[in-house]
Amino acid sequence: DQQVKQNSPSLSVQEGRISILNCDYTNSMFDYFLWYKKYPAEGPTFLISISSIKDKNEDGRFTVFLNKSAKHLSLHIVPSQPGDSAVYFCAASPLIQGAQKLVFGQGTRLTINP
């Protein structure tokens, strides 16, 4: 039973345009959500997070939107740059239970074309 799903294994976007990565979850106990970015042969690096008390969090070119009723979150990158090409993982957990309850999605490979 996959509690966090990233239904698009890959996404290709032209440089300068907006990249939108999607993530769905099924567990209503999840109230803390994170996005990680992973380059080949490196470990994931934390990108941005959001708690369920908010529906939007912005950090520079990166914005995460949370729709609790739909159990859906999305990561917007604008404008997209070649260095954004990586695999992006969505993760979720109940905030109070900590990282040992963090559930990851399968990842979406984003390719930014010049």
Next chain:
Amino acid sequence: EADIYQTPRYLVIGTGKKITLECSQTMGHDKMYWYQQDPGMELHLIHYSYGVNSTEKGDLSSESTVSRIRTEHFPLTLESARPSHTSQYLCASSAQTGGGSPLHFGNGTRLTVT
């Protein structure tokens, strides 16, 4: 800014051998974790630790074992490697117990058992 180190980066070993994957962090984090990831799949937690002499099994059953004798060191051991252990192993740490502190990952060890 890599403050969490994993060695070796790549390991090819024969069936039945004993192996230890090393993980060290210099951030003074109490919480440390081991994840296993197969290509194109989500990360699965196999072990975690809240501090010295504390170890717990994660959601994914694993034949590996871990130890936490020093805060900065969290090695993972396989007593008898098998081809089914072929995977990428990622070590991580975090500053807090709660979900509010993102994980810091090492660059991983890619293990191949022949």
